[in-house]
Amino acid sequence: MKRLLSILLVALMVFSVTATVYAAGNSGSSTINVAGEYSVASTGEVVSVDVGWEEMSFKYTEGEKQWDPGTHSYIGGEDGGWSDNKPGITMTNHSNVDVVAELSFTPSTSVTGTFYSKSGDTYTALSADEQGANLSAAAEGSEQSAADAKTFYFGISGGAITKNTPLGTITVSISFKPSFNEADLAAFTYTTDSFGRVKITGVKDTSVTELVVPDFVYEIELGALKDCTSLVKLTVPFAGNRSNGEQTYIGYAFGANNYTESGTVLPATLKDITVTGGYAKNDTLDTFAFYDCTNLTNIVIGDGVTYINPSVFVDCISLESLTVPFLGDCKKEITDSYQLPLNYLFGYSDYGTKYTDNVHLVYGILNEMYSDRKTSAFDGEKIYSYIPNTLKEVTVNGGAIGDKAFEGQVTIEKVILGNGVNAIGYMAFGNCNNLNEVIIPDSVIDISMWAFRNTPYQNTLLANAEDGFIYINKVLYEYHGSDTDVVIKDGTVAVSDFAFGENTKIEKVTCPDSLRYLGCAVGQSADGVFFKCTNLKTVVLNEGLEHIGVGAFENCSAIDNFDFPDSLNYVGYLAFSGTSWANNLPKGEIYIGKIFYKYNPQGELTEPTTITVKEGTVGIADRAFCRFETDYADFVNLVGVNIPDSVTWIGDEAFYRATDLQEIKLPKNLTELGWRAFGFCASLKEITIPKGVKKLPQYIFASCSGISVRFEENSQLNTICDRSITSGVYYMPEGIQYIFDDLVGTVLVTSMNKLRAVKLSWSVRVLVPTYADVGWTFRAESSVVYYYSDEKPAVNPRTGEYIGTFWHYDENGKPVLW
Incomplete structure (x- = not known):
């Protein structure tokens, strides 16, 4: 008996942000080309690399088995094995700089993945150090076909499988390879790897008081700076062994084996540290990066840091001055992630502290996100953190200062906002009793109510x-x-x-x-x-x-x-x-400026009605098709609305309780949907969200029982707001980064390889395609994950229930559980 199983691999490409591509399989396509690009505006370097994947499909064939009447079982089958195909992965550099392309494979089963080079018909297995290539910059004016390219091949061997299952992930890491000047390395001992990247191994004169590790450095060896016992000021590209590396704490360069040792190994003389973010300008500052660094008085996090995880500065009890590129989870250019309070950087009080005389307890608010323009500092979760008594000055260089971001930070005397800051939220600096000076650039045009309430700075404003x-x-x-x-x-x-x-x-x-x-x-x-x-x-x-x-x-x-x-x-x-x-308001359709403000029937619609919004309209205002004047009465007989592609935003409760609305095509240029926009639209069964929408707002389809929500190809959706999913089936795109709380009892069909944050109260059922990245599921511990299977799973003979968690499409094309 022979059984053929076809397996799919995930192929993953990483630039400054992760892009996910799936190898062809059931689609019938043999190659997928994906270009990832980012630019460093200050220097003009542009990294753009095409990655082509041949079909990553492998077959495992069981060996022959025979029935044994004596044991009532099959015996044999040990001679099964994997197909010998070795599909190619081709990387082509269209950048104006040299890049390094590296490959790795992370198995999710007992298989072994091997990368190969090829000469003629001969494949040669590669060692870990050989799984990559330098790709030269494209010459100005050259043809696309002349770009430097390299092809590697991949094969599967090893353990057997008994059903269709993901085998693992291939990661192609593309990094900008900077040129370097040896004069900038004069203070260091170093090596270069096979790709020409610099690794710092030590310092020549260990009596130095100041060191600058250049941004082009790729790696710092464990303990490379450990003998610099007189060091006062240090600048490094990253905290750890390398940008987004395996070790992510500042003490690694001084010999710390884990984050708990990080502060103890820093020289007592070291007071000032700057982390620039490195040459790629995409570094992540990880949790506990500066844990227990009790002697540091000044920390600067450069604009090259793209993501900041929580609890970075726990027990930095002598900190006087802090500079960060933004207050939040990541740069606004990456995604409009939720704004976070200063407390976010100093951890949760649950961690405890042994320095009770050096810190004070302050609470901050994690603003609840409703939509692009709607947040609340009243409904969000409180977080309590220990803030050093010494902290006097904070600089924030970009993004928004959210509602109550600094509220109650009683030690802070001066705040400097950089030119990248654009907004100051409600009570942002409220009750900062010693805040005397705030430097605000012209870039800030949003300053909300009571932003400086109960501060000396507010008193100065009043006096002037x-x-x-x-x-x-x-x-x-x-x-x-x-x-x-x-x-x-x-x-x-x-x-x-x-x-x-x-x-x-x-x-x-x-x-x-x-x-x-x-x-x-x-x-x-x-x-x-x-x-x-x-x-x-x-x-x-x-x-x-x-x-x-x-x-x-x-x-x-x-x-x-x-x-x-x-x-x-x-x-x-x-x-x-x-x-x-x-x-x-008069009867009929009411426009103000370029906005559809209100459809006012002045009473009940007596027959099915479709409204056409005029061309050139840019927005549909809140409650435009909502009977709010009668306490949210049902808007009956409104069966359709034709919206022109000129509309870019739809406001809060725009169609709330339009219970007979059966069909609506959202405009292709839409970028913003409002809170409860389609709440209680009970007749609405299908809708497609245009690709420009980045946030799914709270209660967007509340009580729309049985609705199917799909997203256009290349969707930019990255955030699922609080309680945005309450009913229906959502065919989610793969770029989701943030999932907020209270998404209860709903089914998602998705692959979420970019997921960064999930609130613990998330309790949705997640239906995962066979090609999904299984690695993300640990980030959704409170969820039940189901995997696709077109065949019925095995049945438990005692309970009669299917074994495992699997789903499939029914005869109507709806996802259902086995």
Whole structure:
């Protein structure tokens, strides 16, 4: 008896971020080409490498077996084996710099994977050191076909298998190979590997007080710096043995065998450390990287660090000054990940500390993420951390300072925000009792409500107010005047949330031609610009105004008319709620600027109706097709909405309780979906999310029972927000990086090789294709993982239940469990 099993491999390509490709198999295609590219703008180096995969399909054939009547079993079969095919992996360098391409195989079964070179018809097995190649830069003006290329071959041998199963992963690592100047290595002893990459092995003059390990260094040997007992200041490309290496703590270079030894081996003289991120500018600073480094007073994390994991600076009890490239999990250019408080960097109090006299306990908030523009500092999880009593100054060079990011950091006296910072959230620095100075660049145009409440810096702002106006650069932060007719000064670009909040004296406000943002773009914790200005009757909005923020005119009951400029392209949630204008809208379709604001039938629709949104519309406002005026009554008989491709955003609750909505095609240029946008659309059974959408918002399809949600090819989706999946089947793309909590009882069909964070309360069932990366599943410990099988699994004779966790497609093409 012979049985043939066809096995698929995962092929994985790594640049500065991971890209996943799957070898051809059931698709019928024989080759997959994938290009990964990143650029270092400051130097002009561009890395672009094509990786071509031949079909990674291997067959295991069982040997002949015979029935033994005496034992009632089959015997034999030991002579089974694997097919002898050796598919190729070709890497072609289209970069303007030399690169190093390396291959590795991680098995998920008992098989052995071997890489080969080929000469004629002869294959030669390669050692670990030979599994890679230098690829020269492409010559300027040369043909694509002239690019330097290298092909390796791969084969499987070893252990037997008894059913279709993933065999493992092949990783192709592409790294920029920098040129180096030997003069920069004058202080060090070093070696170079077969690819010409530098490894630091020691220091020539161990009495030095300052060392700079150049960015082009690929690796640092264990203990290479251990004899530098007088060192005061150190600059290194990474913390550990190499960028994103196996060892990830700063003490490795000084001989520490694990992170717990890291602080103990640093010289007592060492006070100042900078980690640049290395030549590739894609380093990850890992948990406990600076654990127990009790003598350090200044730490600088350079802009070359792309990801920062939690609890990096646990028990750095002498730290006075800290510089980080962002406050959060990763660079904003990578993904709009959730903003995190300063506490995130110092760990959880659950770790405990032996330095109770040197630290104080502060809590921070992990903001709950609802959508692209909706977060909450009120609903998020609190984390308690021990902060060093010595910490006085913090510099953040990029991204957003989220809601309550520094709240209660009572030792901090000065904060410097770099030119890459663009927003300051609600109560971001609230209750920082000693915060005297904040340096804010012009790049910051979002400054939310009470950002500096109960700080000496806020007192300074108040003292310097002119005619009641408090400005931070070109942002009108607060108004404390008593005029009834207010003219915002020319040159103002943005007005902060709650800047005029609850001012019952103003009756008229005139906006200057320079104004672009009336309220913040992100954040829902704050009230709007003119919240409860109950005597405000007239607002003169300027042509050129682009953005009206969340709740901007909420409960401004005296406003009965707006003259909206054509330039307006975004309106936030509840921006006009409670105004006389919003309470007396005319019947029909209402547009403001380039925005579809509201379909107002003034009563029940009596027959099935389809609405067509006009061409050129850029957004659909919150509650546009929602009967919110009758406490969320069902919007019956709205069966369809035609949306033009010019629409790029759909607001919160846009179609909430449109219970008869059966079909909707989302525009191809859509990038943003709002909170509860299709909640309770009970008749909606299928929808495809365009590739430009990066976040799946909270309650997006709440109570849409039986809905199937698919995503366009090359989807950019990277974040599943809190409680965004509550019913239906989701055919998820592979680029998911963040999964937030409370995704309960729902089935996913996905491969998640890039997954970085999963909240512990995640309890979904995950249906994994056969080609999925099995390695990620450990990150979803609270989930049940099911693997695809087109054949029925074996049955337990005692229980009658299938053995293992498997799924398949039913006759209607729906994924179901065996």
